[in-house]
Amino acid sequence: MWTGVFPAVTTKFNADDTLDHAEMERCFALQMEAGCDGLIVCGSLGEGSMLSQDERLAVLKTAQGVAGGKPVLMTIAEAATRDSANLARKAAKAGADGFMVVPSTIYHTDPAETVATLKAVAEAGDLPVMIYSNRVAYRVDVTVPIMEDLAKDARFVAVKESSDDIRRATEILTHFGDRFDVFTGVDNLAFEALAVGCTGWVAGLVVAFPKETVAIYRLMQAGRTAEALAIYRWFRPLLDLDVSTYLVQNIKLAEVHALGSNDRCRMPRMPLSGERRAKVEKVIRDAIACRPALPAV
Template structure:
Protein backbone atom coordinates (compact mmCIF):
# COMPACT_ATOMS: atom_id res chain seq x y z
CA UNK A 1 0.00 0.00 0.00
CA UNK A 2 1.34 3.39 -0.93
CA UNK A 3 1.40 6.22 1.56
CA UNK A 4 -0.30 8.23 -1.16
CA UNK A 5 -3.53 6.78 0.19
CA UNK A 6 -3.29 9.37 2.97
CA UNK A 7 -2.33 12.43 0.92
CA UNK A 8 -5.35 14.50 0.01
CA UNK A 9 -8.84 15.22 1.31
CA UNK A 10 -10.64 12.33 3.00
CA UNK A 11 -14.14 12.94 4.36
CA UNK A 12 -14.97 11.90 7.90
CA UNK A 13 -18.35 10.70 6.67
CA UNK A 14 -21.51 11.44 8.56
CA UNK A 15 -23.86 8.51 9.08
CA UNK A 16 -27.25 9.21 7.45
CA UNK A 17 -30.38 8.06 9.23
CA UNK A 18 -33.78 7.40 7.69
CA UNK A 19 -37.03 8.55 9.31
CA UNK A 20 -37.28 5.28 11.22
CA UNK A 21 -33.85 5.85 12.76
CA UNK A 22 -32.07 3.15 10.78
CA UNK A 23 -28.95 3.76 8.71
CA UNK A 24 -29.88 5.03 5.24
CA UNK A 25 -27.56 2.88 3.14
CA UNK A 26 -28.83 4.18 -0.22
CA UNK A 27 -28.00 7.76 0.68
CA UNK A 28 -24.72 6.71 2.32
CA UNK A 29 -23.52 5.21 -0.97
CA UNK A 30 -24.69 8.19 -3.04
CA UNK A 31 -23.12 10.70 -0.66
CA UNK A 32 -19.77 8.89 -0.63
CA UNK A 33 -19.72 8.71 -4.42
CA UNK A 34 -20.35 12.48 -4.60
CA UNK A 35 -17.38 13.09 -2.33
CA UNK A 36 -15.08 11.03 -4.52
CA UNK A 37 -16.38 12.62 -7.72
CA UNK A 38 -15.45 16.01 -6.23
CA UNK A 39 -11.82 14.91 -5.81
CA UNK A 40 -11.67 13.25 -2.39
CA UNK A 41 -9.23 10.34 -2.30
CA UNK A 42 -10.97 8.05 0.18
CA UNK A 43 -13.55 8.02 2.97
CA UNK A 44 -13.39 7.50 6.74
CA UNK A 45 -16.66 6.20 8.17
CA UNK A 46 -17.29 5.29 11.82
CA UNK A 47 -15.46 8.23 13.33
CA UNK A 48 -16.71 10.77 15.84
CA UNK A 49 -18.57 12.65 13.11
CA UNK A 50 -20.05 9.33 11.99
CA UNK A 51 -21.63 8.92 15.45
CA UNK A 52 -19.76 5.67 15.84
CA UNK A 53 -20.46 5.42 19.57
CA UNK A 54 -24.21 5.13 18.85
CA UNK A 55 -23.87 2.44 16.18
CA UNK A 56 -24.11 -1.28 16.89
CA UNK A 57 -21.32 -3.61 15.85
CA UNK A 58 -23.42 -5.03 13.01
CA UNK A 59 -24.36 -1.54 11.80
CA UNK A 60 -20.69 -0.60 11.61
CA UNK A 61 -19.81 -3.65 9.55
CA UNK A 62 -22.81 -3.05 7.25
CA UNK A 63 -21.74 0.57 6.67
CA UNK A 64 -18.30 -0.56 5.59
CA UNK A 65 -19.83 -3.20 3.33
CA UNK A 66 -22.03 -0.58 1.63
CA UNK A 67 -19.14 1.82 1.10
CA UNK A 68 -16.75 -0.80 -0.29
CA UNK A 69 -19.41 -1.86 -2.78
CA UNK A 70 -20.24 1.73 -3.75
CA UNK A 71 -16.68 3.02 -4.12
CA UNK A 72 -14.80 0.14 -5.74
CA UNK A 73 -11.08 0.91 -5.69
CA UNK A 74 -11.42 4.08 -3.60
CA UNK A 75 -10.11 3.35 -0.09
CA UNK A 76 -12.60 2.91 2.72
CA UNK A 77 -10.79 3.52 6.02
CA UNK A 78 -13.09 2.85 8.99
CA UNK A 79 -12.57 4.33 12.41
CA UNK A 80 -11.90 1.61 14.96
CA UNK A 81 -13.17 2.47 18.43
CA UNK A 82 -15.15 0.65 21.10
CA UNK A 83 -15.75 0.53 24.82
CA UNK A 84 -13.56 -2.56 25.11
CA UNK A 85 -10.33 -3.67 23.49
CA UNK A 86 -11.87 -7.01 22.56
CA UNK A 87 -14.64 -5.34 20.56
CA UNK A 88 -12.18 -3.02 18.81
CA UNK A 89 -10.08 -6.04 17.82
CA UNK A 90 -13.16 -7.86 16.53
CA UNK A 91 -14.22 -4.79 14.55
CA UNK A 92 -10.79 -4.42 12.93
CA UNK A 93 -10.93 -8.03 11.76
CA UNK A 94 -14.52 -7.71 10.55
CA UNK A 95 -13.97 -4.59 8.43
CA UNK A 96 -10.81 -6.06 6.92
CA UNK A 97 -12.89 -9.05 5.83
CA UNK A 98 -15.39 -6.64 4.23
CA UNK A 99 -12.72 -5.01 2.08
CA UNK A 100 -11.58 -1.99 4.08
CA UNK A 101 -8.25 -0.65 2.81
CA UNK A 102 -6.98 0.89 6.04
CA UNK A 103 -7.85 1.51 9.68
CA UNK A 104 -8.10 4.73 11.65
CA UNK A 105 -7.41 3.55 15.21
CA UNK A 106 -8.84 5.66 18.04
CA UNK A 107 -8.22 5.45 21.78
CA UNK A 108 -10.74 3.39 23.70
CA UNK A 109 -14.04 5.18 24.34
CA UNK A 110 -14.94 6.59 27.75
CA UNK A 111 -11.71 5.65 29.53
CA UNK A 112 -8.88 8.13 29.79
CA UNK A 113 -5.80 6.33 30.97
CA UNK A 114 -2.01 6.12 31.07
CA UNK A 115 0.52 5.12 28.45
CA UNK A 116 0.72 1.50 29.61
CA UNK A 117 -2.98 0.88 29.05
CA UNK A 118 -3.51 3.07 25.98
CA UNK A 119 -0.51 1.54 24.21
CA UNK A 120 -1.66 -1.99 25.11
CA UNK A 121 -5.05 -1.22 23.57
CA UNK A 122 -3.50 0.22 20.44
CA UNK A 123 -1.09 -2.70 20.06
CA UNK A 124 -3.91 -5.22 20.35
CA UNK A 125 -5.90 -3.53 17.59
CA UNK A 126 -2.86 -3.01 15.37
CA UNK A 127 -2.03 -6.70 15.65
CA UNK A 128 -5.57 -7.72 14.73
CA UNK A 129 -5.43 -6.84 11.03
CA UNK A 130 -2.88 -6.51 8.25
CA UNK A 131 -4.12 -3.17 6.95
CA UNK A 132 -2.29 0.17 6.86
CA UNK A 133 -3.00 2.23 9.96
CA UNK A 134 -3.79 5.87 10.62
CA UNK A 135 -3.15 6.66 14.29
CA UNK A 136 -5.70 9.19 15.55
CA UNK A 137 -4.69 11.53 18.36
CA UNK A 138 -7.48 13.80 19.63
CA UNK A 139 -7.03 14.50 23.34
CA UNK A 140 -9.68 17.23 23.24
CA UNK A 141 -12.36 14.66 22.40
CA UNK A 142 -11.00 11.49 23.99
CA UNK A 143 -8.96 12.83 26.96
CA UNK A 144 -6.16 10.51 25.92
CA UNK A 145 -3.07 12.14 24.50
CA UNK A 146 -0.41 10.39 22.44
CA UNK A 147 2.76 12.45 22.70
CA UNK A 148 5.01 12.79 19.68
CA UNK A 149 7.50 10.39 21.26
CA UNK A 150 4.78 7.81 21.92
CA UNK A 151 3.46 8.09 18.37
CA UNK A 152 6.93 7.50 16.98
CA UNK A 153 7.50 4.59 19.37
CA UNK A 154 4.40 2.85 18.03
CA UNK A 155 5.33 3.68 14.43
CA UNK A 156 8.75 2.11 14.93
CA UNK A 157 7.10 -1.03 16.33
CA UNK A 158 4.39 -1.33 13.65
CA UNK A 159 5.52 -0.74 10.06
CA UNK A 160 1.85 -0.66 8.99
CA UNK A 161 1.38 2.64 10.82
CA UNK A 162 1.71 4.93 7.83
CA UNK A 163 0.09 8.15 9.01
CA UNK A 164 -0.96 10.12 12.06
CA UNK A 165 -4.08 12.27 12.35
CA UNK A 166 -2.81 14.86 14.81
CA UNK A 167 -5.78 16.77 16.18
CA UNK A 168 -4.56 18.03 19.53
CA UNK A 169 -5.01 21.61 18.35
CA UNK A 170 -1.36 22.33 19.10
CA UNK A 171 0.26 23.10 15.76
CA UNK A 172 3.71 22.63 17.36
CA UNK A 173 3.07 18.90 17.61
CA UNK A 174 3.51 18.58 13.86
CA UNK A 175 7.04 19.90 14.01
CA UNK A 176 7.85 17.63 16.95
CA UNK A 177 6.60 14.51 15.18
CA UNK A 178 8.68 15.38 12.12
CA UNK A 179 11.72 16.08 14.29
CA UNK A 180 11.49 12.61 15.84
CA UNK A 181 10.35 10.59 12.81
CA UNK A 182 11.71 12.40 9.74
CA UNK A 183 9.57 11.43 6.77
CA UNK A 184 8.53 8.11 8.33
CA UNK A 185 4.89 9.21 8.83
CA UNK A 186 2.38 11.02 6.68
CA UNK A 187 1.03 13.92 8.72
CA UNK A 188 -2.71 14.56 8.64
CA UNK A 189 -5.07 16.80 10.53
CA UNK A 190 -8.69 16.41 11.50
CA UNK A 191 -9.25 20.03 12.51
CA UNK A 192 -11.24 21.85 9.85
CA UNK A 193 -10.30 25.39 10.82
CA UNK A 194 -6.55 24.73 10.97
CA UNK A 195 -6.02 23.06 7.60
CA UNK A 196 -4.09 25.89 5.93
CA UNK A 197 -1.90 26.26 9.01
CA UNK A 198 -1.39 22.50 9.08
CA UNK A 199 -0.32 22.40 5.45
CA UNK A 200 2.28 25.04 6.23
CA UNK A 201 3.67 22.70 8.92
CA UNK A 202 3.94 19.62 6.71
CA UNK A 203 0.45 18.11 6.75
CA UNK A 204 -0.33 16.38 3.46
CA UNK A 205 -3.70 14.85 4.34
CA UNK A 206 -6.97 16.21 5.74
CA UNK A 207 -9.68 14.14 7.41
CA UNK A 208 -12.33 16.78 6.89
CA UNK A 209 -15.78 17.49 8.34
CA UNK A 210 -17.53 20.21 6.35
CA UNK A 211 -16.43 18.42 3.20
CA UNK A 212 -19.66 16.46 3.75
CA UNK A 213 -21.54 19.55 2.55
CA UNK A 214 -18.87 21.33 0.49
CA UNK A 215 -16.60 18.75 -1.16
CA UNK A 216 -15.57 20.87 -4.16
CA UNK A 217 -14.64 23.84 -1.99
CA UNK A 218 -12.77 21.58 0.44
CA UNK A 219 -10.68 19.99 -2.30
CA UNK A 220 -9.96 23.38 -3.86
CA UNK A 221 -8.93 24.85 -0.51
CA UNK A 222 -6.62 21.93 0.22
CA UNK A 223 -4.98 21.77 -3.19
CA UNK A 224 -4.49 25.53 -3.57
CA UNK A 225 -3.06 25.91 -0.07
CA UNK A 226 -0.82 22.88 -0.56
CA UNK A 227 0.55 24.26 -3.82
CA UNK A 228 0.57 28.00 -3.14
CA UNK A 229 0.35 28.60 0.60
CA UNK A 230 -1.89 31.04 2.42
CA UNK A 231 -1.62 33.76 -0.21
CA UNK A 232 -3.16 31.41 -2.77
CA UNK A 233 -6.27 30.73 -0.65
CA UNK A 234 -6.74 33.80 1.52
CA UNK A 235 -10.12 34.74 0.02
CA UNK A 236 -11.42 31.16 -0.16
CA UNK A 237 -10.28 30.43 3.40
CA UNK A 238 -11.88 33.62 4.73
CA UNK A 239 -15.18 32.59 3.13
CA UNK A 240 -14.91 29.03 4.45
CA UNK A 241 -13.67 29.64 8.00
CA UNK A 242 -17.04 30.41 9.65
CA UNK A 243 -18.32 27.09 8.29
CA UNK A 244 -15.16 25.22 9.23
CA UNK A 245 -15.41 26.48 12.80
CA UNK A 246 -18.69 24.59 13.15
CA UNK A 247 -16.52 21.43 13.14
CA UNK A 248 -14.67 22.34 16.34
CA UNK A 249 -17.47 22.72 18.90
CA UNK A 250 -19.22 20.05 21.02
CA UNK A 251 -22.28 19.86 18.73
CA UNK A 252 -20.25 19.58 15.55
CA UNK A 253 -22.17 16.50 14.39
CA UNK A 254 -25.52 18.29 14.57
CA UNK A 255 -24.10 21.42 12.93
CA UNK A 256 -22.45 19.63 10.03
CA UNK A 257 -25.58 17.58 9.40
CA UNK A 258 -27.60 20.81 9.50
CA UNK A 259 -25.20 22.25 6.93
CA UNK A 260 -25.75 19.20 4.72
CA UNK A 261 -29.50 19.70 4.98
CA UNK A 262 -29.14 23.34 3.93
CA UNK A 263 -27.29 22.37 0.75
CA UNK A 264 -29.67 19.48 -0.03
CA UNK A 265 -27.12 16.76 0.62
CA UNK A 266 -28.55 15.01 3.63
CA UNK A 267 -30.68 15.68 6.67
CA UNK A 268 -30.04 16.72 10.24
CA UNK A 269 -31.25 13.51 11.89
CA UNK A 270 -28.91 12.39 14.65
CA UNK A 271 -29.04 9.55 17.13
CA UNK A 272 -29.71 10.18 20.81
CA UNK A 273 -28.24 11.30 23.09
CA UNK A 274 -27.64 13.93 20.40
CA UNK A 275 -30.62 16.07 19.41
CA UNK A 276 -30.92 18.60 16.57
CA UNK A 277 -29.90 22.10 17.60
CA UNK A 278 -32.71 24.55 18.27
CA UNK A 279 -33.46 28.07 19.45
CA UNK A 280 -30.77 30.73 19.38
CA UNK A 281 -28.08 28.12 18.77
CA UNK A 282 -29.84 26.97 15.62
CA UNK A 283 -30.46 30.51 14.38
CA UNK A 284 -26.80 31.39 14.81
CA UNK A 285 -25.71 28.34 12.83
CA UNK A 286 -28.26 28.99 10.10
CA UNK A 287 -26.98 32.56 9.86
CA UNK A 288 -23.46 31.30 9.21
CA UNK A 289 -24.63 28.73 6.66
CA UNK A 290 -26.99 31.06 4.82
CA UNK A 291 -24.39 33.83 4.61
CA UNK A 292 -21.87 31.36 3.21
CA UNK A 293 -24.31 30.03 0.64
CA UNK A 294 -25.25 33.53 -0.52
CA UNK A 295 -21.59 34.37 -0.99
CA UNK A 296 -20.42 31.00 -2.26
CA UNK A 297 -17.36 31.52 -4.46
CA UNK A 298 -17.04 30.41 -8.05
CA UNK A 299 -14.25 27.87 -8.23
Protein backbone atom coordinates in the same frame (compact mmCIF):
# COMPACT_ATOMS: atom_id res chain seq x y z
CA MET B 1 0.72 5.74 1.87
CA TRP B 2 -2.30 8.00 2.39
CA THR B 3 -2.49 11.67 1.45
CA GLY B 4 -5.16 14.16 0.46
CA VAL B 5 -8.65 14.90 1.68
CA PHE B 6 -10.37 12.09 3.58
CA PRO B 7 -13.93 13.03 4.58
CA ALA B 8 -15.11 11.76 7.95
CA VAL B 9 -18.51 11.05 6.49
CA THR B 10 -21.80 11.30 8.35
CA THR B 11 -24.09 8.32 8.85
CA LYS B 12 -27.58 8.82 7.46
CA PHE B 13 -30.75 7.55 9.14
CA ASN B 14 -34.30 6.97 8.03
CA ALA B 15 -37.20 8.36 10.04
CA ASP B 16 -37.47 5.01 11.85
CA ASP B 17 -33.79 5.20 12.95
CA THR B 18 -32.60 2.51 10.51
CA LEU B 19 -29.62 3.18 8.27
CA ASP B 20 -30.43 5.14 5.11
CA HIS B 21 -28.02 3.52 2.68
CA ALA B 22 -29.44 5.25 -0.39
CA GLU B 23 -28.78 8.70 1.08
CA MET B 24 -25.32 7.69 2.26
CA GLU B 25 -24.53 6.41 -1.20
CA ARG B 26 -25.64 9.71 -2.73
CA CYS B 27 -23.69 11.85 -0.26
CA PHE B 28 -20.55 9.69 -0.34
CA ALA B 29 -20.58 9.81 -4.14
CA LEU B 30 -20.54 13.62 -4.04
CA GLN B 31 -17.29 13.42 -2.09
CA MET B 32 -15.72 11.21 -4.73
CA GLU B 33 -16.98 13.38 -7.58
CA ALA B 34 -15.37 16.43 -5.98
CA GLY B 35 -11.98 14.70 -5.95
CA CYS B 36 -11.63 13.50 -2.37
CA ASP B 37 -8.91 10.89 -1.87
CA GLY B 38 -10.58 8.40 0.48
CA LEU B 39 -13.36 8.00 3.02
CA ILE B 40 -13.39 7.42 6.76
CA VAL B 41 -16.55 5.87 8.15
CA CYS B 42 -18.07 5.66 11.62
CA GLY B 43 -15.90 8.22 13.34
CA SER B 44 -17.07 10.86 15.79
CA LEU B 45 -18.86 12.74 13.03
CA GLY B 46 -20.21 9.44 11.72
CA GLU B 47 -21.78 8.69 15.13
CA GLY B 48 -19.83 5.46 15.27
CA SER B 49 -20.22 5.10 19.02
CA MET B 50 -24.00 5.07 18.53
CA LEU B 51 -23.88 2.25 15.98
CA SER B 52 -23.68 -1.48 16.51
CA GLN B 53 -20.70 -3.24 15.01
CA ASP B 54 -22.96 -4.78 12.36
CA GLU B 55 -24.25 -1.33 11.44
CA ARG B 56 -20.73 -0.02 11.13
CA LEU B 57 -19.81 -2.86 8.81
CA ALA B 58 -22.89 -2.06 6.72
CA VAL B 59 -21.82 1.59 6.43
CA LEU B 60 -18.35 0.39 5.40
CA LYS B 61 -19.87 -1.69 2.62
CA THR B 62 -21.89 1.26 1.32
CA ALA B 63 -18.79 3.46 1.28
CA GLN B 64 -16.79 0.81 -0.54
CA GLY B 65 -19.47 0.70 -3.20
CA VAL B 66 -18.93 4.33 -4.18
CA ALA B 67 -15.24 4.85 -3.40
CA GLY B 68 -14.06 3.77 -6.83
CA GLY B 69 -11.06 1.93 -5.45
CA LYS B 70 -9.93 4.77 -3.21
CA PRO B 71 -9.18 3.78 0.40
CA VAL B 72 -12.03 3.39 2.86
CA LEU B 73 -10.97 3.35 6.53
CA MET B 74 -13.02 2.04 9.41
CA THR B 75 -12.84 3.97 12.65
CA ILE B 76 -12.07 1.74 15.61
CA ALA B 77 -13.18 3.41 18.83
CA GLU B 78 -14.48 1.16 21.59
CA ALA B 79 -14.40 1.32 25.35
CA ALA B 80 -12.75 -2.09 25.65
CA THR B 81 -9.64 -3.13 23.72
CA ARG B 82 -11.18 -6.57 23.22
CA ASP B 83 -14.10 -5.01 21.35
CA SER B 84 -11.80 -2.82 19.28
CA ALA B 85 -9.78 -5.83 18.23
CA ASN B 86 -12.95 -7.74 17.38
CA LEU B 87 -14.22 -4.92 15.14
CA ALA B 88 -10.81 -4.67 13.46
CA ARG B 89 -10.92 -8.36 12.58
CA LYS B 90 -14.45 -8.02 11.19
CA ALA B 91 -13.64 -4.89 9.19
CA ALA B 92 -10.52 -6.48 7.73
CA LYS B 93 -12.57 -9.49 6.64
CA ALA B 94 -15.11 -7.10 5.09
CA GLY B 95 -12.39 -5.51 2.96
CA ALA B 96 -11.52 -2.29 4.78
CA ASP B 97 -8.34 -0.65 3.51
CA GLY B 98 -7.23 0.32 6.98
CA PHE B 99 -8.27 1.70 10.33
CA MET B 100 -8.36 4.99 12.14
CA VAL B 101 -7.91 4.00 15.78
CA VAL B 102 -8.83 5.80 18.98
CA PRO B 103 -6.99 4.28 21.98
CA SER B 104 -10.01 4.41 24.29
CA THR B 105 -13.26 6.33 24.44
CA ILE B 106 -14.10 6.15 28.16
CA TYR B 107 -11.09 5.09 30.21
CA HIS B 108 -8.19 7.51 29.77
CA THR B 109 -5.24 5.24 29.06
CA ASP B 110 -1.72 5.99 30.28
CA PRO B 111 1.16 5.81 27.75
CA ALA B 112 1.84 2.09 28.25
CA GLU B 113 -1.86 1.26 27.96
CA THR B 114 -2.18 3.47 24.88
CA VAL B 115 0.64 1.65 23.12
CA ALA B 116 -0.65 -1.78 24.12
CA THR B 117 -4.16 -1.00 22.92
CA LEU B 118 -3.10 0.42 19.57
CA LYS B 119 -0.78 -2.53 18.97
CA ALA B 120 -3.53 -5.00 19.88
CA VAL B 121 -5.87 -3.49 17.29
CA ALA B 122 -3.16 -3.41 14.63
CA GLU B 123 -2.32 -7.05 15.27
CA ALA B 124 -5.96 -8.13 15.25
CA GLY B 125 -6.81 -6.45 11.95
CA ASP B 126 -3.37 -6.65 10.34
CA LEU B 127 -4.05 -3.61 8.15
CA PRO B 128 -2.52 -0.13 7.95
CA VAL B 129 -3.46 2.12 10.86
CA MET B 130 -3.99 5.85 11.21
CA ILE B 131 -3.38 6.81 14.85
CA TYR B 132 -6.10 9.17 16.04
CA SER B 133 -4.50 11.54 18.53
CA ASN B 134 -7.23 13.71 20.10
CA ARG B 135 -6.50 14.76 23.65
CA VAL B 136 -9.34 17.31 23.56
CA ALA B 137 -12.25 14.96 22.83
CA TYR B 138 -10.90 11.65 24.16
CA ARG B 139 -8.39 12.85 26.78
CA VAL B 140 -5.71 10.50 25.52
CA ASP B 141 -2.66 12.28 24.14
CA VAL B 142 -0.62 10.20 21.70
CA THR B 143 2.66 12.04 22.13
CA VAL B 144 5.86 11.92 20.11
CA PRO B 145 7.49 9.43 22.56
CA ILE B 146 4.46 7.14 22.22
CA MET B 147 4.69 7.42 18.44
CA GLU B 148 8.37 6.44 18.66
CA ASP B 149 7.30 3.11 20.12
CA LEU B 150 4.55 2.63 17.54
CA ALA B 151 6.88 3.56 14.67
CA LYS B 152 8.64 0.21 15.15
CA ASP B 153 5.52 -1.48 13.72
CA ALA B 154 5.16 -0.85 9.98
CA ARG B 155 1.37 -1.14 10.21
CA PHE B 156 1.23 2.31 11.82
CA VAL B 157 1.41 4.48 8.73
CA ALA B 158 -0.40 7.74 9.56
CA VAL B 159 -1.43 10.12 12.32
CA LYS B 160 -4.60 12.18 12.55
CA GLU B 161 -3.29 15.09 14.60
CA SER B 162 -6.15 16.67 16.56
CA SER B 163 -4.43 18.07 19.63
CA ASP B 164 -5.65 21.58 18.70
CA ASP B 165 -2.03 22.80 18.87
CA ILE B 166 -0.37 23.40 15.52
CA ARG B 167 3.01 22.99 17.20
CA ARG B 168 2.33 19.27 17.58
CA ALA B 169 2.15 18.78 13.81
CA THR B 170 5.52 20.50 13.45
CA GLU B 171 6.99 18.35 16.22
CA ILE B 172 5.84 15.11 14.56
CA LEU B 173 7.13 16.13 11.14
CA THR B 174 10.45 17.35 12.55
CA HIS B 175 10.99 14.24 14.65
CA PHE B 176 9.85 11.56 12.21
CA GLY B 177 10.35 13.09 8.77
CA ASP B 178 8.24 11.08 6.35
CA ARG B 179 7.80 8.03 8.62
CA PHE B 180 4.12 8.88 9.16
CA ASP B 181 1.60 10.47 6.82
CA VAL B 182 0.43 13.38 8.99
CA PHE B 183 -3.18 14.47 8.61
CA THR B 184 -4.77 17.42 10.29
CA GLY B 185 -8.01 16.54 12.06
CA VAL B 186 -9.10 20.05 13.07
CA ASP B 187 -11.03 21.80 10.31
CA ASN B 188 -10.28 25.35 11.44
CA LEU B 189 -6.54 24.65 11.63
CA ALA B 190 -6.33 23.04 8.20
CA PHE B 191 -4.62 25.86 6.33
CA GLU B 192 -2.07 26.23 9.09
CA ALA B 193 -1.43 22.48 9.24
CA LEU B 194 -1.00 22.17 5.48
CA ALA B 195 1.31 25.19 5.55
CA VAL B 196 3.68 23.48 8.01
CA GLY B 197 3.82 20.26 6.02
CA CYS B 198 0.84 18.03 6.76
CA THR B 199 -0.06 16.09 3.64
CA GLY B 200 -3.58 15.04 4.56
CA TRP B 201 -6.82 16.45 5.93
CA VAL B 202 -9.41 14.34 7.74
CA ALA B 203 -12.19 16.81 7.12
CA GLY B 204 -15.65 17.41 8.54
CA LEU B 205 -17.29 20.32 6.69
CA VAL B 206 -16.14 18.66 3.48
CA VAL B 207 -19.27 16.52 3.65
CA ALA B 208 -21.33 19.65 2.87
CA PHE B 209 -18.72 21.61 0.90
CA PRO B 210 -16.49 19.08 -0.85
CA LYS B 211 -15.32 21.20 -3.77
CA GLU B 212 -14.10 24.04 -1.57
CA THR B 213 -12.24 21.64 0.72
CA VAL B 214 -10.52 19.87 -2.15
CA ALA B 215 -9.64 23.22 -3.76
CA ILE B 216 -7.89 24.44 -0.59
CA TYR B 217 -5.91 21.22 -0.31
CA ARG B 218 -4.85 21.14 -3.95
CA LEU B 219 -3.92 24.81 -4.04
CA MET B 220 -1.75 24.35 -0.96
CA GLN B 221 0.00 21.37 -2.52
CA ALA B 222 0.60 23.43 -5.65
CA GLY B 223 2.13 26.28 -3.63
CA ARG B 224 -0.72 28.63 -4.48
CA THR B 225 -1.16 29.70 -0.89
CA ALA B 226 -2.75 33.10 -1.51
CA GLU B 227 -5.57 31.51 -3.50
CA ALA B 228 -6.03 28.82 -0.88
CA LEU B 229 -6.09 31.40 1.89
CA ALA B 230 -8.81 33.42 0.18
CA ILE B 231 -11.09 30.37 0.12
CA TYR B 232 -10.09 29.41 3.64
CA ARG B 233 -11.01 32.82 5.02
CA TRP B 234 -14.46 32.49 3.46
CA PHE B 235 -14.70 28.94 4.84
CA ARG B 236 -13.60 29.69 8.42
CA PRO B 237 -17.03 30.45 9.96
CA LEU B 238 -18.24 27.12 8.60
CA LEU B 239 -15.11 25.26 9.70
CA ASP B 240 -15.63 26.56 13.22
CA LEU B 241 -18.83 24.47 13.33
CA ASP B 242 -16.61 21.37 13.47
CA VAL B 243 -15.07 22.42 16.79
CA SER B 244 -18.13 22.03 18.95
CA THR B 245 -19.94 19.60 21.22
CA TYR B 246 -22.65 19.76 18.56
CA LEU B 247 -20.39 19.10 15.57
CA VAL B 248 -22.59 16.25 14.32
CA GLN B 249 -25.77 18.32 14.42
CA ASN B 250 -23.98 21.39 13.03
CA ILE B 251 -22.49 19.58 10.07
CA LYS B 252 -25.61 17.59 9.29
CA LEU B 253 -27.49 20.89 9.23
CA ALA B 254 -24.91 22.19 6.75
CA GLU B 255 -25.66 19.12 4.62
CA VAL B 256 -29.36 20.05 4.72
CA HIS B 257 -28.69 23.47 3.20
CA ALA B 258 -25.79 22.61 0.89
CA LEU B 259 -26.81 19.15 -0.34
CA GLY B 260 -30.54 18.87 0.32
CA SER B 261 -29.92 16.05 2.80
CA ASN B 262 -31.41 15.62 6.29
CA ASP B 263 -30.10 16.16 9.81
CA ARG B 264 -31.48 13.09 11.55
CA CYS B 265 -29.20 11.87 14.33
CA ARG B 266 -29.23 8.84 16.57
CA MET B 267 -30.41 9.62 20.07
CA PRO B 268 -29.37 10.85 22.52
CA ARG B 269 -28.30 13.36 19.87
CA MET B 270 -31.16 15.34 18.41
CA PRO B 271 -31.20 17.89 15.57
CA LEU B 272 -30.58 21.47 16.59
CA SER B 273 -33.59 23.55 17.52
CA GLY B 274 -34.54 27.02 18.65
CA GLU B 275 -31.94 29.76 19.00
CA ARG B 276 -28.98 27.38 18.55
CA ARG B 277 -30.37 26.15 15.22
CA ALA B 278 -31.07 29.70 14.07
CA LYS B 279 -27.48 30.79 14.80
CA VAL B 280 -25.95 27.86 12.93
CA GLU B 281 -28.32 28.28 10.00
CA LYS B 282 -27.30 31.93 9.72
CA VAL B 283 -23.64 30.93 9.46
CA ILE B 284 -24.45 28.41 6.76
CA ARG B 285 -26.77 30.65 4.77
CA ASP B 286 -24.41 33.63 4.95
CA ALA B 287 -21.58 31.47 3.60
CA ILE B 288 -23.66 30.00 0.79
CA ALA B 289 -24.78 33.50 -0.21
CA CYS B 290 -21.18 34.54 -0.93
CA ARG B 291 -19.73 31.21 -2.01
CA PRO B 292 -16.49 31.91 -3.90
CA ALA B 293 -15.68 30.96 -7.45
CA LEU B 294 -13.05 28.25 -7.37
CA PRO B 295 -9.89 28.46 -9.50
CA ALA B 296 -8.82 25.61 -11.71
CA VAL B 297 -6.23 23.47 -9.98
